[in-house]
Amino acid sequence: MxxxxxxxxxxxxxxxxxxxxxxxxxxxxxxxxxxxxxxxxxxxxxxxxxxxxxxxxxxxxxxxxxxxxxxxxxxxxxxxxxxxxxxxxxxxxxxxxxxxxxxxxxxxxxxxxxxxxxxLGAFAYLERQSRHAITDIKTTAAVEGDQLVLNGEKVVVFNGASADQLIVAARSSGEQSDEDGITLVLVPADAAGVERTAYRMMDGQVVANITFTDVRVPVADIVGEAGEGYAVMSPVITRANVALAAEALGIMGQLNAKTLEYTKTRKQFDVPIGSFQALQHRMVDTFMAYEQVKSLLYRAVCELDGEGDDTAACVHALKVLVDRNGKKIFGEAIQLHGGMGITDELDIGHYAKRLMMINTTFGNGDYHQAKFNELRYSA
CATH class of the missing domain: 1.10.540.10 (Acyl-CoA dehydrogenase/oxidase, N-terminal domain)
Incomplete structure (x- = not known):
């Protein structure tokens, strides 16, 4: 290949x-x-x-x-x-x-x-109770004549504080966690009834909680078909997960490179700590962890590019590996840098915090492991 x-x-x-x-x-x-x-x-x-x-x-x-x-x-x-x-x-x-x-x-x-x-746009999909289940939606979209009326709240909306336009996942029918009955609605961020509360995450990005109180938009502002939003958002989120894995790979590579360079300059007993065989083994382990993620990322990208039959399982496995190997790599980087590895003054801690955020976006490793198991081992 x-x-x-x-x-x-x-x-x-x-x-x-x-x-x-x-x-x-x-x-x-x-x-x-x-x-x-x-x-x-x-x-x-x-x-x-x-x-x-x-x-x-x-x-x-x-x-x-x-x-x-x-x-x-x-x-x-x-x-x-x-x-x-x-x-x-x-x-x-x-x-x-x-x-x-x-x-x-x-x-x-x-x-x-x-x-x-x-x-600037944002996708408002997450709610307080939903955790990693993107279909767990209480925000409602009710039809009144030629208008939709939105009521509810979305949390941790990426770029929600700066966005000009929002696409909101709302429930127009069905039960709270059903895949069917989700409608995607295009909403101007400055529409009457939209209230945004901005705050900063640990990785430095500013997100927002957004409440919708009797927000009225034309029915024509539905993205896709009413009640069929899951079919639109699911493949987009799959591709976003692969993109996040690529971002994580870049971070892991930098952590490895910066830690390797540090072990060549930091001295104990008048010799660089990189000369200690135990630390060399640990650096090899983190390099292998990086290469494993890279290989599976390439596999996932090939699946997406060819619309392969194994795309879902491959992306779930990729998210699990990014979570597991990312923790290993940033943990070793912090430990080998010592206490300063987690301080704001050094970039190592900032890379680690971004990896932590990537690992929780659209489901953490445990969530995707369970999804992978369902695909592979369910009857």
Whole structure:
């Protein structure tokens, strides 16, 4: 199997890598993280000018027409810089839902605006009681004439504080956890009855809890078909999980590289600690953990690219491995750096915190292990 990137994919990777190296050093990231929005709109416009926001979108909308491999190479480089700008939230989730389920009018209006950087979006799906079950939804969407009336609350909405537009997963029929009866609704973030409460997560990103009180939008603002939102959001979330795994891979690579370099310079008993055989074994273990994630990530991307029959099981296994091996890698990095490994002054702790957040997004390792077992071992 050929794992070589095309010339275009190599250029895309190099473009993001240069930006991270030249314009997104650790001190710069800390300043962005400390800002009110937790992102840089100037950087976002740079992303637009460089064409990165167009990568996953169809050429008919002015996009690059890229696939999972193109997304993977970008997200891995974003991970190396622990980039805070909302590429996942706006392009892959909000934009992905529009591309898969949006009407011709919705796509024509919003996708070009995403590509040019003038529209920030968010996907409001999570609720207080739902934990990792994306179908556990209490927020309601009731039809009144030619309008939908939304009531409920969404929590931990990525980019929810800065978004101009929201896609909200609401229940229009069925029981609380049914896959059927979920309707995706496009809602302007400044609509009457929408209230946002912003707060900062441990990895530096700013998210929001959003309440909807008798929020009225036209029925035409449904994304996809009424009651069939799960069929739209499920494949988009699957692709987002693979993109998050690519970001995690970039983080793991940086943790390994920085820890290896530290063991070559940190001395005990007048010799570098990297000369101790026990520590060399541990560094080999973390390198192997990284390579395992990389191999399974490539397998998952190939499944997505070819719409393989084993996609779901492969992505569940990938999430389990990212959780398990990520904890091993950041645990060793912190321990080998000593107490300063978890301080805010050193980037090691920030990489670790981002990995922790990735591991809880769309389900942690235990959740995906259970899902994998259901697919593989259920009768």
């Amino acid at each position: 050929n794992f070589e990137f095309t010339e275009e994919q190599g250029m895309l990777r190099d473009s993001v890598a240069r930006f991270v190296q030249d314009s997104y050093d650790f001190d710069t990231r800390c300043k962005i993280a400390a800002s009110d929005e937790g992102m840089s709109r100037e950087n976002w416009q740079t992303f637009a000018e460089l064409g990165w926001l167009s990568v996953p979108f169809a050429e008919s909308h002015g996009g690059f027409g890229g696939g999972p491999v193109d997304t993977m190479v970008m997200m891995e480089e974003f991970g190396k810089g622990i980039v805070l700008e909302p590429y996942l939230a706006t392009v892959l989730l909000f934009g992905g839902l529009l591309q898969r389920g949006g009407s011709v009018e919705q796509q024509a209006e919003l996708i070009p605006r995403i590509i040019e950087g003038s529209c």
